[in-house]
Amino acid sequence: MIxxxxxxxxxxGAAEPTVQGVDFEVPEGELVLLVGPSxxxxxxxxxxxxxxxxxxxxxTLRGRVTVAGRDTxxxxxxxxxxxxxxxxxxxxxxxxxxxxxxxxxxxxxxxxLAPDVMRRRVEETLDLLGxxxxxxxxxxxxxxxxxxxxxxGSVLTPHPQVLVLDEPTSALDxxxxxxxxxxxxxxxxxxxxxxxxxxxxxxxxxxxxDQVVLLPSPGAAPVLGGPAEIMATSPVFPPVVDLGRLAGWxxxxxxxxxxxxxxxxxxxxxxxxxxxxTRPASAAAPPARPAVPAPRTPRPxxxxxxxxxxxxxxxxxxxxxxxxxxxxxxPPVAEVRSLAVRRGAVRALRRVDLTVAPGETVALMGRNGxxxxxxxxxxxxxxxxxxxxxxxxxxxxxxxxxxELVRRVGLVPQEPRDLLYADTVAAECAAADRDAQAAPGxxxxxxxxxxxxxxxxxxxxxxxxxQRLALALAVVLTARPPLxxxxxxxxxxxxxxxxxLVAVLRALAAEGHAIVLATHDVELAAELAHRVVLxxxxxxxxxxxxxxxxxxxxxxxxxxxxxxxPQRWLTVAQVREALGGVRT
Numbered sequence: 001m002i003x004x005x006x007x008x009x010x011x012x013g014a015a016e017p018t019v020q021g022v023d024f025e026v027p028e029g030e031l032v033l034l035v036g037p038s039x040x041x042x043x044x045x046x047x048x049x050x051x052x053x054x055x056x057x058x059x060t061l062r063g064r065v066t067v068a069g070r071d072t073x074x075x076x077x078x079x080x081x082x083x084x085x086x087x088x089x090x091x092x093x094x095x096x097x098x099x100x101x102x103x104x105x106x107x108x109x110x111x112x113l114a115p116d117v118m119r120r121r122v123e124e125t126l127d128l129l130g131x132x133x134x135x136x137x138x139x140x141x142x143x144x145x146x147x148x149x150x151x152x153g154s155v156l157t158p159h160p161q162v163l164v165l166d167e168p169t170s171a172l173d174x175x176x177x178x179x180x181x182x183x184x185x186x187x188x189x190x191x192x193x194x195x196x197x198x199x200x201x202x203x204x205x206x207x208x209x210d211q212v213v214l215l216p217s218p219g220a221a222p223v224l225g226g227p228a229e230i231m232a233t234s235p236v237f238p239p240v241v242d243l244g245r246l247a248g249w250x251x252x253x254x255x256x257x258x259x260x261x262x263x264x265x266x267x268x269x270x271x272x273x274x275x276x277x278t279r280p281a282s283a284a285a286p287p288a289r290p291a292v293p294a295p296r297t298p299r300p301x302x303x304x305x306x307x308x309x310x311x312x313x314x315x316x317x318x319x320x321x322x323x324x325x326x327x328x329x330x331p332p333v334a335e336v337r338s339l340a341v342r343r344g345a346v347r348a349l350r351r352v353d354l355t356v357a358p359g360e361t362v363a364l365m366g367r368n369g370x371x372x373x374x375x376x377x378x379x380x381x382x383x384x385x386x387x388x389x390x391x392x393x394x395x396x397x398x399x400x401x402x403x404e405l406v407r408r409v410g411l412v413p414q415e416p417r418d419l420l421y422a423d424t425v426a427a428e429c430a431a432a433d434r435d436a437q438a439a440p441g442x443x444x445x446x447x448x449x450x451x452x453x454x455x456x457x458x459x460x461x462x463x464x465x466x467q468r469l470a471l472a473l474a475v476v477l478t479a480r481p482p483l484x485x486x487x488x489x490x491x492x493x494x495x496x497x498x499x500x501l502v503a504v505l506r507a508l509a510a511e512g513h514a515i516v517l518a519t520h521d522v523e524l525a526a527e528l529a530h531r532v533v534l535x536x537x538x539x540x541x542x543x544x545x546x547x548x549x550x551x552x553x554x555x556x557x558x559x560x561x562x563x564x565x566p567q568r569w570l571t572v573a574q575v576r577e578a579l580g581g582v583r584t
Contacts, residue, residue, distance in 0.1 A: 001162060001194040002026035002049055007063035009044050009053055011462070018044050021221030022063070024213055028161075029192040031184065031208055033199065033227070035236055036215035037494045038466040039453075042166070042198040043089070045215070045222075049164050049196060050086040051077040068161055082111055085155030086164045089465040089492060091147040091171075092415070100142075100150050101126075101135045107158045118157075125153045128183050130176070141343065144171040144414045144488065145368030145520070152180060156187075163187070165197040167465065169204050170491045171414070173367040173520045174555045177204050184208070200466070200494050203238035203523065203559050206231065207254045218453075228252050236494050239523055239559040242572045246579075259563045266575075267564055273578040331394070332357050333483045333514035334379055334409075339388035341374050341538075348374040349538040352388070356483070356514045361505065363525040363546070364518040365556055366535035372518035373414065375535070376485045379516065380411040392483055410481035414488050416472035417460070426456035428475060436479040446474035450500055466492025470501070477504070484508065486517040490524050502528050526550060526558040526570040546570070 008020035019041035026032045034042050047053035051072040054061045065072045068083045085107075088094060097103045104125055108118045126132040129149045139147060148171040155163065163184070169177035185208060187193035199205045206212070212230040214223045223230065228251045231241045240259050244252040247266050253259040336354040340347070349371045356362055364372040377383035378390050381397030390397055393408035400408075413419070422428040429443035436442070447454065450470040451463075460468055469492055476484070484505075490498050498521075505515055505528060519525060525532055525546060532549040534542040534556070542549050550556045551568055560569050569575055 001028040001068060002196060003064075003066045004045075004048075005064045005066075007045075007048060007061065007065055009041070009048065009059055009061050011057070011059035014059075016219055018059075018218070019215070020219055024222060024224045026194055026196055026211075028194050029188060030210040031188045031195040031197065032211045032213060033197055033202075033205060033209035034213045034215070035198070035202065035206075035230070035234060037217070037236055038200075038492065038497050039464050040215040040218050040220075042215060043464060046086070046164050046166050046196065046198055048072060049162065050084045051075060051080050052086070081107070082158065083160055084162045084164060085158065085160035087148075087151045087155055087166065087168060089167045089170070090415070091144075091151035094151045094154070095139050095147075098138055098140075099135075100131060100137055100139060103139060103150055103154050104131075104157050107154055111158055113158070121157045121159070125157050128156070129153045130179055141346070143369045143373060145173060145176055148172055149176065149180065149368075156183075159191075161194060163193055163195045163197075165195065165199075167199055167492060168197060169199060169201060171368075171488060171520070173365075173370075174204075174522060176368055177201075177520075181205060181208055200236070200490075200492065201238075201521070202231075202236065203240065206238060206241075227254055236496070238495075239572050240563065243560060243563060243575065246572060246576055256559055256562045259559075263563050267567060270564065270567060270569070270575065270578055330358055333360075333393060334516070335389070335391045336375070336378070337389045339375075339378060339390060340386045341371075341378060341383055342386045343374075347538055349378070352535075352538070352540055354533065354540070354543075356516055358482070358512045358514055359509050360531065361509050361515040361517070361529050362531045362533060363529035364516065364533050364535060365520070365522075365525060366541075368520075370535040371538040372535055373487055374538075376411060376487055376516065376518055379483070380409050380485055381405055382411075406479065406481075408481070409483040409485065410476040410479065411485040412469070412473050412476050412487065412489060414491065416465075416468040419472040419475055420460040420468060423459060424456060425454060425458045425460065425471065428460065428471065429478075432475045432478040438478050443474055443478045446477055446504070447471060449504065450474055450497065464492060466494065466497060469493065470497060473501070473504075477508070480508075480513070482513060484513055484515045486515070486519075488519060488521075489517055490519065490521045498524065522550065522556050522558050523571075525556070526561070527573070532556070 003025050004022045007022040008017040010017040022045060034045060036042055044053055047057060048065045049067055055076050067080060070080060095103055097106050101122060104122045105118050126135055131149055131153060134146060139150060152168060169180060172180060184195055188195055206227050209227050211224060212227050214230050214234050216235060231237050231252055241252050249262055332355045334356040336352055339349055339352040341349040364375060366372060374383055378385060379392055379397060381400060384398045395408060397405060420428060422431055429447060432443040433440050451467055460471060509515055529546045532546050533540055547568055547570060551561055558570055560571055
């Protein structure tokens with residue numbers, strides 16, 4: 001169905017091809033997973049299937065890509081629209097209408113389908129993706145995860161032969177992700193749809209793949225094979241594979257069920273150790289707050305930066321974060337009391353109470369639309385409460401001038417492009433240093449830590465979604481904000497990039513910075529958070545230590561917890577530390 005024949009793509013101005021030596025075939029009716037570290041060219045490979053590369057992106061494509069017999073060099077994207085449905089990493093760039101129902105119908109209207117066919121398919125797709133309650137909603141009022149489901153639904157309604165999906169579950173909560181993956185399975189197994197998908201959260205998808213295509217490094221030829229075969233040598237792999245490698249299991253398990261069947265001996269080895277240990281520590285006093293000039297415009301909210309600091313030892317094994325226990329005389333960084341937020345007829349938040357101490361990392365979790373991003377917006381002054389109180393560093397965010405607020409809080413939003421508007425990485429970093437009155441090179445050092453190998457002259461638009469997010473994070477961290485807010489910070493990040501992010505955030509927390517992150521990444525919460533706060537329909541339904549909240553939750557428990565239950569372990573790093581690094 002899809003055939004790559006010795007394909008290479010070189011973008012204008014680039015010294016080397018982004019991808020080269022791409023030569024593989026995706027048979028009809030199979031789900032093929034494209035994996036590899038951030039920035040190796042996965043989105044380029046996907047774009048070549050739909051014709052967006054090079055007709056829309058520019059550059060030179062050598063070799064040949066055919067889809068259902070059509071050569072993408074001679075067929076433009078509109079001439080492939082009846083065959084290929086594409087969903088990119090950014091759902092907002094995908095939409096052309098205002099409401100959910102209109103967006104689901106738009107593609108069929110463009111193909112001239114009959115009204116009765118359109119109506120039936122819209123209803124089927126609303127049910128498949130759990131969107132029926134949102135059919136009349138404005139797309140602009142939806143959460144990021146809800147928008148992602150609408151974007152997927154809009155390409156399903158025309159019933160394409162091929163689906164090309166770039167990070168389709170990255171903005172979805174665990175339950176919604178499972179629903180989308182179940183739909184893809186039905187399309188593949190029952191309708192013979194061919195799916196080519198790139199995804200960083202391999203713990204969600206690798207078990208569903210018929211084949212895996214690994215792009216091991218930039219410019220390297222891809223490697224094709226079965227999921228277990230590729231995961232045995234892949235530089236990116238989910239926790240279940242990491243645990244299998246540590247335990248010496250062969251073949252490697254890809255699912256929690258398979259791993260549990262083989263984990264008896266490992267549980268026996270771990271029986272003498274305490275699972276999910278915590279290490280009490282006194283929270284550090286709030287760091288000195290540098291004078292920061294008013295932010296540049298345009299900008300959706302405060303943009304903060306970080307002073308130079310010593311880089312954490314990359315070789316130090318990860319450990320469970322210490323539970324923050326601030327002294328009685330240390331005031332909280334943020335306080336929320338009986339907070340309510342209404343957006344039109346929608347009650348986004350109601351009766352929310354939250355206190356965040358210095359040095360504490362709090363993960364906000366819950367299904368899409370539960371109110372996580374709204375709560376972050378309230379803390380940074382972008383959302384005005386309908387009732388209740390919000391205080392950050394003693395100030396009321398929505399009433400505080402931006403030049404004062406940026407000294408208290410910084411937000412990395414879901415869409416990193418909202419913070420990036422310079423022409424090069426170097427120019428972005430130089431502006432960040434100036435705004436923060438930080439030493440020249442401060443931001444660039446953070447970029448090098450989070451994004452090794454990215455050059456000064458690279459335009460932010462040429463970065464992958466995950467790389468842009470890491471750049472935006474470096475920009476915000478340059479000012480070392482006492483309170484750091486992150487909205488889906490691992491969206492688009494591979495496991496290596498996520499580990500580097502965790503190291504940076506741990507260092508900040510150890511220095512006394514408070515961190516609140518909204519995330520669907522249960523593995524990140526297990527690795528980093530002291531507390532987990534679960535939201536549902538705008539209300540807090542659970543608030544407690546990470547080990548207590550996630551271990552008891554079938555939806556939010558990480559893979560290691562599920563595999564080794566009833567023992568209380570959260571991460572592979574904990575298991576490795578308990579075993580002293582010795583292979584079982």
